[in-house]
Amino acid sequence: MTAITVEHLSKSFRVRARRASGLARMTSLVTRAPVRDVPALSDLSFTIASGERVAFIGPNGAGKSTTLKILTGILNPSSGHAEVAGFVPWRQRRQLAMRIGIVFGQRSQLWYHLPVRASLELCAALYGIGHDVYPDRLHRLAGVFDVAGYLDRPVSGLSLGERIRCEIVAALLHAPEILLLDEPSIGLDVNAKAALRDHLNALSRDDGTTVLLTSHDTGDIERICERVIVIDRGRLLLDLPLERLRRDFLKTRSVVLLTNEEQPIFELPGVTVATREPYRLSLAVDTAVAPIERVVAAALARLSINDLVIEDPPLEAVIAAIYRGEGGREARP
Amino acid sequence: MNPRALRTLVAYGRLGWRRAASDLASMLGSVLLYWLILGIFWGLWRATPLAELGLGALDQDRLVSYLAVTEWIAFAVSLPYREVEADIHSGTIETRMLRPFPYGLAMLATWTGEVACRLIVLGAAGVLAVLYATGSVGLTPASAALVGLAGALGALLVLLWHLPIGHAAAWLGVSAPVFWIWQKFLFVLGGLIMPLTIYPPALGAIAKASPFAAMLFAPGSLMLDGSWPHAATVLAQQLLWLAVSAFAAVAVERAAQRRFLERGT
Numbered sequence: 288m289t290a291i292t293v294e295h296l297s298k299s300f301r302v303r304a305r306r307a308s309g310l311a312r313m314t315s316l317v318t319r320a321p322v323r324d325v326p327a328l329s330d331l332s333f334t335i336a337s338g339e340r341v342a343f344i345g346p347n348g349a350g351k352s353t354t355l356k357i358l359t360g361i362l363n364p365s366s367g368h369a370e371v372a373g374f375v376p377w378r379q380r381r382q383l384a385m386r387i388g389i390v391f392g393q394r395s396q397l398w399y400h401l402p403v404r405a406s407l408e409l410c411a412a413l414y415g416i417g418h419d420v421y422p423d424r425l426h427r428l429a430g431v432f433d434v435a436g437y438l439d440r441p442v443s444g445l446s447l448g449e450r451i452r453c454e455i456v457a458a459l460l461h462a463p464e465i466l467l468l469d470e471p472s473i474g475l476d477v478n479a480k481a482a483l484r485d486h487l488n489a490l491s492r493d494d495g496t497t498v499l500l501t502s503h504d505t506g507d508i509e510r511i512c513e514r515v516i517v518i519d520r521g522r523l524l525l526d527l528p529l530e531r532l533r534r535d536f537l538k539t540r541s542v543v544l545l546t547n548e549e550q551p552i553f554e555l556p557g558v559t560v561a562t563r564e565p566y567r568l569s570l571a572v573d574t575a576v577a578p579i580e581r582v583v584a585a586a587l588a589r590l591s592i593n594d595l596v597i598e599d600p601p602l603e604a605v606i607a608a609i610y611r612g613e614g615g616r617e618a619r620p
Numbered sequence: 621m622n623p624r625a626l627r628t629l630v631a632y633g634r635l636g637w638r639r640a641a642s643d644l645a646s647m648l649g650s651v652l653l654y655w656l657i658l659g660i661f662w663g664l665w666r667a668t669p670l671a672e673l674g675l676g677a678l679d680q681d682r683l684v685s686y687l688a689v690t691e692w693i694a695f696a697v698s699l700p701y702r703e704v705e706a707d708i709h710s711g712t713i714e715t716r717m718l719r720p721f722p723y724g725l726a727m728l729a730t731w732t733g734e735v736a737c738r739l740i741v742l743g744a745a746g747v748l749a750v751l752y753a754t755g756s757v758g759l760t761p762a763s764a765a766l767v768g769l770a771g772a773l774g775a776l777l778v779l780l781w782h783l784p785i786g787h788a789a790a791w792l793g794v795s796a797p798v799f800w801i802w803q804k805f806l807f808v809l810g811g812l813i814m815p816l817t818i819y820p821p822a823l824g825a826i827a828k829a830s831p832f833a834a835m836l837f838a839p840g841s842l843m844l845d846g847s848w849p850h851a852a853t854v855l856a857q858q859l860l861w862l863a864v865s866a867f868a869a870v871a872v873e874r875a876a877q878r879r880f881l882e883r884g885t
Contacts, residue, residue, distance in 0.1 A: 300883060300884070301883070353884075356714070356884065359718055360718075361714050361717050361718060361880065361881065362880075362881060362884055363881045363882055377881065380717070380718075381720045381721070381722075382720075384718055384719055384720035385720045389715070389718055391714075391715060394710075394711065394712055394714070394715050395712070395715070396715045396716075396718075396719075398635060398639070400639060400642065400643070401635065401638055401639060401642070405635055405638060406635075408631060409628075409631045409632065409635055411631075412624070412627045412628045412630070412631035413628050413631070413719055413720060413721055414720065415624040415627075
């Protein structure tokens with residue numbers, strides 16, 4: 288079953304050219320400056336099945352927020368079609384709102400001067416959460432995100448991390464079937480991030496909740512998502528499972544050798560020495576030239592090995608390489 | 621209206637009430653300023669020879685009672701348009717639009733809760749001030765209830781206008797200039813200081829035909845004429861302007877949202 292369908296979605300913003308000089312500015316009072324269309328999204332298409340956990344990533348200005356705004360119904364597309372939970376977002380925004388949960392990490396939906404509980408009670412009324420269900424649900428979410436201790440404190444007195452945790456509780460209170468998260472872990476400490484990731488995975492696994500996540504924290508992507516959509520300049524760049532992203536874009540891997548030789552020496556085409564220390568050698572392996580099996584075999588044959596570690600480069604480096612246009616090949620599922 | 625919408629309205633109203641009740645400094649400041657203005661005008665009216673000015677039908681006590689009502693409404697409402705303006709500036713309006721409830725109605729319900737709390741506190745302060753100044757409130761329980769109702773409707777009418785004023789930021793970037801001009805009209809055409817009945821006839825007629833008269837002068841005039849026909853006229857005038865203002869507020873909000881939907885915030 289499809290949770291989100293996006294077909295040939297495009298969005299352009301009309302921008303009026305600024306007139307720089309003083310005289311030109313004066314004339315702009317009586318004449319209109321020329322208008323130009325700035326494309327933000329171009330022919331974007333993808334589908335997300337119910338229960339999928341998808342990372343939606345791209346460099347700054349790629350069109351992530353524009354897409355999320357269109358999918359939540361607060362921005363009209365210039366052309367194309369989209370459906371979220373069976374609703375056309377820009378025509379059925381309020382009906383859609385009952386079915387989705389949204390966290391904008393940088394924007395608050397809580398009342399700043401009032402206790403957190405007051406905002407959550409309002410959410411219960413907004414989403415028609417019954418008095419019989421609300422206390423249990425609040426108790427469970429407050430436990431998961433460890434917010435029970437400050438439900439009665441004003442939002443203004445919370446740290447950023449505490450506030451974000453409360454925002455997430457507010458977004459999950461009505462048990463949405465689709466969660467749209469924009470930088471949800473911003474400001475969270477290690478424990479809170481882990482709790483958020485575990486809870487999102489549990490929601491997807493147990494309730495079939497669909498998750499669409501934008502984040503610059505690759506930890507979120509690695510631990511929550513099973514699929515990655517990469518966009519750049521409003522166009523789809525990649526759409527593939529996370530594992531395949533790793534496989535297709537891991538051109539180099541790192542091999543660390545702990546040796547009995549004090550000054551180990553190792554040479555092989557496609558292999559460069561990254562660092563050399565007494566009894567330790569760190570190699571960067573271009574797997575296209577030197578398959579990892581051959582490197583390991585050569586190392587075992589030429590050196591006296593105490594230990595050997597093979598590491599993938601961090602996902603962060605993979606994504607940075609994709610943004611720089613150094614990706615292997617365009618891949619779609 | 622379905623039960624969920626009603627429950628949501630009540631929840632927003634309660635939130636507004638709590639917000640006003642928790643802001644004790646602002647409430648206390650409003651009460652002190654309210655008393656100060658009543659005190660100044662009490663002294664001013666006492667020093668004014670009303671009979672010589674041809675205003676013999678009005679006495680100082682009734683003018684102070686009138687002012688107590690108009691200022692009661694003006695102080696209770698404060699500056700709520702700034703919340704809409706701030707939401708537009710910060711982009712928070714996007715998160716508010718994502719809720720399954722109309723933004724303007726949510727704002728109005730919150731402000732209504734807030735103003736209800738302030739009306740009660742300032743109302744009590746006004747009664748004390750009038751009692752101190754004149755020795756009597758001069759109202760029967762029924763007419764006091766009528767003044768309360770007309771005052772609440774007047775405040776609601778003022779609140780309704782704060783919605784389009786706040787939304788002006790969608791086009792102008794700021795709402796304050798619109799508000800300051802509108803507020804001057806409210807003070808002058810609404811009869812904040814003096815009843816419209818003592819205005820020059822032409823200006824008085826214009827003022828009475830404007831919505832501002834229904835906001836301040838109409839409830840205040842019940843302190844000058846407590847007859848049932850007059851009360852019925854006041855309430856009918858207020859209901860008419862409430863309907864017109866609600867229509868205008870919805871139209872402006874929709875236009876602003878259309879702009880956000882096309883251009884973003």
